[in-house]
Amino acid sequence: MISFPSPWHVFVYLLLLDPGASALDKYIAAVYEHSVVLAKPTPKPVSSEEALKLMNKNMDVLEEAIKLAAKQGAHIIVTPEDSIYGFRFTRETLYPYLENIPDPQVDWIPCTDPKRFGPAPVQERLSCLARHNSIYLVANMGDKKPCNHTDAKCPSDGHYQYNTNIVMDSNGKLVARYHKFNLFMSEHQFDSPPEPELVTFNTTFGKFGLFTCFDILFHDPAVTLVRKLQVDTILFPTAWMNVLPHLTAVEFHSAWAMGMRVNVLASNTHRPSLSMTGSGIYAPDGSRAYHYDAESEKGHLLVAELDSHPSLSPTHPAPVNWSSYATTIKPVPKDGDFTGLIFFDEYTFSELAKEAGNLTVCQGALCCHLSYKMTEKQENEVYVLGAFDGLHEVEGNYYLQICTLLKCASADQQTCGQPVTTAHTRFDFFSLSGTFSTNYVFPEVLLSGVQLAPGEFQVLSDGQLVTHNGTSKPVLTVTLWGRWYEKDPPHPYILSGVP
The missing domain is CATH 3.60.110.10 (Carbon-nitrogen hydrolase)
Structure with a gap:
């Protein structure tokens, strides 16, 4: 008489044969x-x-x-x-x-x-x-x-x-x-x-x-x-x-x-x-x-x-060349740029003076490009495009390259970069890119009320952070936050010999 193994014994055998089976x-x-x-x-x-x-x-x-x-x-x-x-x-x-x-x-x-x-x-x-x-x-x-x-x-x-x-x-x-x-x-x-x-x-x-x-x-x-x-x-x-x-x-x-x-x-x-x-x-x-x-x-x-x-996963994002698109755009010289502080770092800003257009702002080796179209823009709300290329030196020392579209705290340009939690201006379209010298760039979109925007924007393989259908709430900031690790100073604990 031929005996057949029970389904349980077959399962255990397969599990031992292939640990990945479970x-x-x-x-x-x-x-x-x-x-x-x-x-x-x-x-x-x-x-x-x-x-x-x-x-x-x-x-x-x-x-x-x-x-x-x-x-x-x-x-x-x-x-x-x-x-x-x-x-x-x-x-x-x-x-x-x-x-x-x-x-x-x-x-x-x-x-x-x-x-x-x-x-x-x-x-x-x-x-x-x-x-x-x-x-x-x-x-x-x-x-x-x-x-x-x-x-x-x-x-x-x-x-x-x-x-x-x-x-x-x-x-x-x-x-x-x-x-x-x-x-x-x-x-x-x-x-x-x-x-x-x-x-x-x-x-x-x-x-x-x-x-x-x-x-x-x-x-x-x-x-x-x-x-x-x-x-x-x-x-x-x-x-x-x-x-x-x-x-x-x-x-x-x-x-x-x-x-x-x-x-x-x-x-x-x-x-x-x-x-x-x-x-x-x-x-x-x-x-x-x-x-x-x-x-x-x-x-x-x-x-x-x-x-x-x-x-x-089929939804896993493709690798991104963060400077690919931005390097195809030739910066146009313009007047009106100004400086302001974000978390103690001095940015170069340019105001979005029109409800739609193309804008470039540069600092150091970084040029940031923005194409955009606003809707429901409030008269008392000012938005700027900002660029920072430098060493952050406050609570730690780390090198940043940042392109950012953000709402200023008031209509006064001196408030650009200050904390803001609410907004009323919407964007039908935006495309933000930069001539980054690093492959480590983190795409941020933050909406009014300090809310995320999952599924409402995408990062293209050429380095553009875009939305074609607008966002569900008004925009606080759209940012490409880059870390140029190779330009960091040595770690303080290793440098000083302190464990």
Whole structure:
């Protein structure tokens, strides 16, 4: 008698033969914008028990979001930077909130073996949340690592403190750990690792990489993860302070996803009093879901579907030659250009004096070209075309090439570049391009009310940012935000020898 294997045995055999057999073409992603419970300011460190009490208050809120995301079928959820203990710490007062986070190669499930690497109640709880809800969980917390005099870079207090992202898989296993490299100017409580860490992990729904907040403005590790390691999705915890007109969270993070042609799961801390809001689930061809709320104090969960491997999708954008179209246009000399500041950088501006036309403005090696047609233009609203080609030197040092169409704060030209949140003028058509010297350009369209415009514009392969059918709301800014990484000064931590 011939016996045939059961369908279950056939499935198991095929799975062992081809691990990719269970791979998913699409997956459900979630991000949670968390209104953080902050510790009371104190000049002295609190006890570890008091620190854990505060962190559990935040994890109680995160737990509800994680459960809700899991019920909606999410495979992975990203929570914000600083979402477990908040911010405004000194190096000393932060210490009770830190845990030793081991290298993920140790093969550890904190939920089932919590004492293996010393006290780790935060990692234990996060691991159990992931395990009990069968979801990948991305969280931001603090890591501590002892050092001594044999290490010339060891801090005087005898340990390193790192701003750290961790990932627990759906079994609660620690699968990734990333130490933030590009620390923001106020993060004196943390150390930067000696080199940028390139952290990735694989799942049945794609290859993931992760970094944190300020890292997104620099080449390493952000660009390297996408260009060299070819991740499908970036996991991005952040505590992002919005800066209009070009650096609001939803605006810039969605533009980065489009410019890099990769998925981005951006989870922002919610603290409107510090201009912190704006989270999203972004694909290379536009936003899948986003949230911007500068009024309430409530957190918010986003859930949306993404392609597991966006580069294989029929909708994946084609490569762009960002200077191709602009270099075919010969700039026409004109009078009337003026200068103004955007985020402390001096731009060259030219006013859109007519309701339709063609305009060019140049600065340095960059010439920006705009063709446009307005409708419903208000008499008291002034729009300008601006160009900036230079080194930004405020909260960090990074080289920019930017072409921007934007609304001025008033009819006075001196207000051009100041923050604006509402507008009434619509554009039936615009085409913005520039003679960029870099291949890293991020296309932004921001509408009245600080709203995105998914599906309402496109980037052509010759470098034009265009709309042919207008936008659903009046325009605040249309921008090509370029980063010329090769002209950045050396990283300050590497330059000074400080870890």
